[in-house]
Amino acid sequence: MANVLVIGQGGREHVIAWKLKQSPHVDKVFCAPGNAGTAEDAINVDISATDSERLAAFAEENDVTLTVVGPEAPLVAGIVDTFQSRGLTVFGPSKAAAALEGSKSFCKEIMRRANVPTADHWVFTDPTDAVQFVQEREETPLVVKADGLAAGKGVSVCSTKAEAIEAIHHIMTQKAYGDAGRKIVIEERLVGQEVSILALVDGKTIVTLEPAQDHKAAHDGDTGPNTGGMGAYTPAPFATPELIDEVIERILIPTVHAMRKNGTEFQGVLYAGLMLTAQGPKVLEYNVRLGDPEAQPVLMRLKSDLYEILLAASQGKLRDLPELEWDPRSAVCVVMASEGYPESYESGHPIRGLGEAAELPDTKVFHAGTTLTDGKVVNSGGRVLGITSLGESLSEAKRKAYEAVKCIRWQGAWCRKDISDKARD
Missing domain, CATH: 3.40.50.20 (Rossmann fold)
Structure with missing residues (x-):
């Protein structure tokens, strides 16, 4: 054992x-x-x-x-x-391989070498140059990203030049994300449905997991500031088997090859955040680990032995595994957050109703920002719980998840009410 x-x-x-x-x-x-x-x-x-x-x-x-x-x-x-x-x-x-997430400019360079479809981009190390670039461009929507890790928050989606310039100063001049913002990437803004394709890679073999869709914006209707993710669901109906095949052929395989040629062979989770544009899928970013909260509904549906899978991947033996087995049901994860998140928030509030929620069928409460204080579970982070339910349809999984959400209370607790609605089940 x-x-x-x-x-x-x-x-x-x-x-x-x-x-x-x-x-x-x-x-x-x-x-x-x-x-x-x-x-x-x-x-x-x-x-x-x-x-x-x-x-x-x-x-x-x-x-x-x-x-x-x-x-x-x-x-x-x-x-x-x-x-x-x-x-x-x-x-x-x-x-070296984790730089695919750790540096957005390195990620873009790998995608360029691999001929992977992605947004046009420009890299800057001087805020004056970045501002001048924006001022001289036509008024088009842009995305401004801190180059390094910023806990999912170093990205500003800007509709106007003024917003883009404000984002540049926020990241580079005010150093909102510290050293992560010493370099920035400015991209054209892509339009379409967002979807996450997560794949296990052992250096050579690629095994995709069931596609999911995350909800990054803080509030209903995808409004408000970007967060680490306010909920997710799987399957994502617009991620058809044909789309998955296209993503594997045009995006994942070329990226894994380019990483090997670069001397940075990739083993782990390759997570492609995609925008399904009118021109086809384009990569928004790569992550090098399971998404959070996508991991909760995706792994809730996994029937195969996760230990066997991850051990095989770490030993370069993914090709020896049988095809992954999945629960045919849908899964929805709703994140409950602390008041004030994604900005500053108070912690230390006791959480009630966890036992009641745990008794509901086909539901699991996954903890994120919690800790035990004097034997009580209290909130200790911005995103506190991920309530995840299985259902015969997405609408049933959503109903069950929100039923469990209603059981749970702490001072300032809140969540989005529209997780999975984009799928229009």
């Missing part, structure tokens, strides 16, 4: 730990540092997700067979390299 270590403390890590625990091959699942939810479904370990040396030592001391790295920050910092240098099996890309 295997011991597994999951690194991270969000909703994505909770669903990974929960799913790994279901494997008949797995004995113990450790989660570092985890949250109040992983404390129920796994064994929390009080080590920061970015303390790679201590985490590797823990894996050695506890006979960990497989380590799964959830969030992007430790991946970009090189945690996989640390584990591999000690001969430990770890699922996730190397530091």
Whole structure:
């Protein structure tokens, strides 16, 4: 029986730990540092997700067979390299390969070499040059992005020149995201439906997961500021088998080849955020880990053994696996957030009704920003819970998820009310 270590403390890590625990091959699942939810479904370990040396030592001391790295920050910092240098099996890309998410300009360069369809873009290291560029252009919608990691918040979708210039100053002059904004990428704004295609890659073989759609904007109708994601659902009906085939052929395979030719072979999750434009699918960005909250509904539907899958991927043996099995039902995840998110918010409020929600059929409450204080579950982050339900249709899964949402209360709790409505089930 295997011991597994999951690194991270969000909703994505909770669903990974929960799913790994279901494997008949797995004995113990450790989660570092985890949250109040992983404390129920796994064994929390009080080590920061970015303390790679201590985490590797823990894996050695506890006979960990497989380590799964959830969030992007430790991946970009090189945690996989640390584990591999000690001969430990770890699922996730190397530091050099994780630059696909860690640097938007590097990502664009790889896409250019791979001839992958994406938005036209321009890179700047000087705010004066960036502002001049915007001023001299025609009035067209633009997207301004911090080059480095900004927890999903370093992207401004701008309708006017004035908004774009304000975004440049916010990122580069006011240093809203610190060093992540020393370089920026300005892109043309793409129009269409957004969809997330997540694939497991072992360097050579690519296995796609069921497509999902995230909801980035804070409020109903896709209004308000960008967040890390306010909910997700799967399947996404417009992500047809034909579209998936096109994405694999035109986007994923060329990217994996380009990464190998670049000397940065990719192993881990390759997450393509796509815009389905009138000219076909175009890549908005790549992430190098499972999406959060997309991981919750996607893994809720996965019937195959996640431990076997991730172990095979980390050993370069994905081609030996049988085809993945999926629950044919739909899944909807609704994120409950703290008042004030994505800006500043108060934490430490006790959360009520978790037991009541847990008793509802086909529903699981995944914890993200929670912790235990004096034996009580309290909110400790901006995105607090991901209430995820299965249903025979998307509308039924949505109804069940919001039924569970109604059970749960804490001071300032809120959520979007329209998760999955884009699918018009």
